[in-house]
Amino acid sequence: MARKRRKGVKEETYEWVPPEFDEKAFLEKDILSTKSLMISALLAIVFGIIAFGLGTVLGDLKLLGVLLIFIGAAGLKNLYMIFGIKNEDIDKKMLAGNIMLFILLALGIWILLMNEPFTA
Secondary structure, eight states, rough: OOOOOTTTTOOOOOOOOOOOOOHHHHHEEEEEHHHHHHHHHHHHHHHHHHHHHHHHHHHHHHHHHHHHHHHHHHHHHHHHTTTTGGGGGOOOHHHHOOOOOHHHHHHHHHHHHSSTTTTT
């Protein structure tokens, strides 16, 4: 059975106070993540083209192209230093997303170049 509330007893109310928002830090992190994403995309296109070139020059050793793409993805964090992005500024989620984008885009470019309109 439900208990009756006492009249005259006021319940405590909770008021939510939003935390301080640092807009400058937010924008700097957003610009950094966009810059690293663009660098990853451009490097993925370059690595996809190089993997295609290795496959056409070496013939049957197409596995070397896949290996090159995965080596490029593994060294992506070190390649960021060339473009002026510090390792401390990159968090793990952003790096994981950029590595996945790199692998998928490089493989996509490589497969696209291996097909009919580009190779005759």
